[in-house]
Amino acid sequence: MSETKRIALLIDCDNVTPNAIAGVLEELAKHGTVNVRHAHGDWNNPSLSGWAEKLHPHAIRPMQQFAYTKGKNATDSAMIIDAMDLLYSGNVDAFALMTSDSDFTPLVLRILESGFPVYGFGGKKTPSPFVDSCSPFIFIENLIPSKEGNGESDSLPARTPKGRLRQNSALVKLLRTAVDQTADDDGWAEMSRVGSYISNNNASFSSVNYGYRRLSDLIKATDLFQVDRQNNRMLIRDPKS
Template sequence: MQQKRIALLIDCDNVSHTAIEGVLEELAKYGMVNVRHAHGDWKSEQLAGWVERLHPFGIRPMQQFAYTKGKNATDAAMIIDAMDLLYSKNIDAFALMTSDSDFTPLVLRLQESGFTVYGFGETKNPSPFVSACTSFIYVENLVHTTDAGKALADDQSKKKGRNDLRGDTSLVRLLRNAADQTASDDGWSHLSHVSEYIRNNSSFSVVNYGFKKLGDLIRASELFEIDMRYDGTAMFIRTIRKSATHTVQEVPV
């Protein structure tokens, strides 16, 4: 299978450098990040943290002078860069690392041309940009630490518990709707079909809830019955209705 080629464009003026390693690791799940462009005014002291990340992660700095005070020339340069890459036909998907909602029209334009757009930004990111992306991950969930013990503790603290997951009405509605829409006549849904349905209908990412796999989030939510089939390699789920027990049931193989 041909590996997906991904262009990562970074708005260094509006996102922290601390999560770049986690962003690249996340994108490695989807393909090869063969274009890595970091946009900003590299004469600015505010980008000092980014300067230290360029060479270790093979990122190409794209200089953009601030011609007019108070105007963000970086946005325009990044949009032009994206459109040049779009027409080069050497890219299969885009990743935008920014916390600026002004890029929402760009996301929509790229998707209209058939490109997947992965979004990475801070929790302050406005909802229009988050919703426009094919999938969106908050960079706070991708920050690395050099202390292994602290990293493990942080991973555990980021995971949402049963009550938090079930208290998120948008998440519950998304999961249940995906399961119902992909269910066969017996009410069971293959998790891969559920995942594909979610991916086609929202910018949802399990990483934002502290999980690495959808199956782990499903188990933690206790919203579904679970049936592991094909020697435990395939997960099937079925919505627990109100008349049924609210404790997750794993059907014996």
């Protein structure tokens, strides 16, 4: 049995909303145990009051960083130092960065070079270089629970309807290429192989960004593929191939 992956979550509290933290932790639970939870910011700043309320309920450790110079973001430097310390500590197997700041892109690339995955979480305003470097990247707007409903935990937004999915040429091309490249001679591809192909070729991709918890649900929603189950294996085929 493989050991549970240990994940270090570093939060840039200056530019991400605290409302998504529960959804972020739920997503990370799919990959392992978040044994390091550090929230960086100047806790003397009243603007972080929303984050302060989330620390104890989610067992997050506040990391104080005073703003020594006006107009300079000392939090960024502190997070980078923290990440590098953790990288060399040997106590974590993966990193998660919750930030919308593209200045962290070089940090992500450095961590990836060391063989550690980096899960990214940030707002839709996040620049593409940072989004594309993470593996995967999830927009936190998709992880904020709806104020409506029966109170049950459901951090996903409304699912993107079939029409909009099929109009997304980049998504359709990605899915069709993944199925085509992993299909056997009979044209059928195993879902696990399709998922691995997408992860290897588009690390930042996540079905959550379309409102679907699983890739299989997203593929079914497009209504572009034939789906079958044989011997506990989910198989996919592109009729146009």
